Amino acid sequence: xxLTQQQTQKLHTSIExxxxxxxxxxxxxxxxxxxxxxxxxxxxSPDAGDESVATLIxxxxxxxxxxxxxxxxxxxxxxxxxxxxxxxxxxxxxSEIGYERLKANxxxxxxxxxxxxxxxxxxxxxxxSL
Ligand SMILES: [Zn+2]
Numbered sequence: 001x002x003l004t005q006q007q008t009q010k011l012h013t014s015i016e017x018x019x020x021x022x023x024x025x026x027x028x029x030x031x032x033x034x035x036x037x038x039x040x041x042x043x044x045s046p047d048a049g050d051e052s053v054a055t056l057i058x059x060x061x062x063x064x065x066x067x068x069x070x071x072x073x074x075x076x077x078x079x080x081x082x083x084x085x086x087x088x089x090x091x092x093x094x095s096e097i098g099y100e101r102l103k104a105n106x107x108x109x110x111x112x113x114x115x116x117x118x119x120x121x122x123x124x125x126x127x128x129s130l
Pocket of ligand 1: 092094095110112113114
């Protein structure tokens with residue numbers, strides 16, 4: 001069953017809201033990373049222990065930003081699909097994704113069956129390489 005105009009409008013709104021929240025989150029992340037970098041450079045020479053913790057935190061920061069960036073990319077793709085009218089259609093098999101699934105994840109681009117297969121094939125969460 002295709003999405004009604006009202007359902008599409010609702011999903012559109014949640015995509016926009018999530019996108020705006022993510023954008024300000026990412027901005028905060030970037031600001032924090034920049035500030036931390038600056039403090040590292042300004043600080044006195046740390047011992048090896050401090051340095052490895054600092055490296056770990058930096059890596060975690062990068063991982064967080066990477067996840068947010070991936071979600072932002074998904075949301076951007078969803079907005080493009082809303083614009084060209086392909087939103088709500090599974091990218092793999094072409095069937096309806098379904099309102100309930102889209103309500104839970106407005107950026108979903110596959111039906112549950114195809115998403116499950118995709119995650120099995122590509123191993124779910126991707127590595128940290130950007
Ligand atoms: Zn599908």
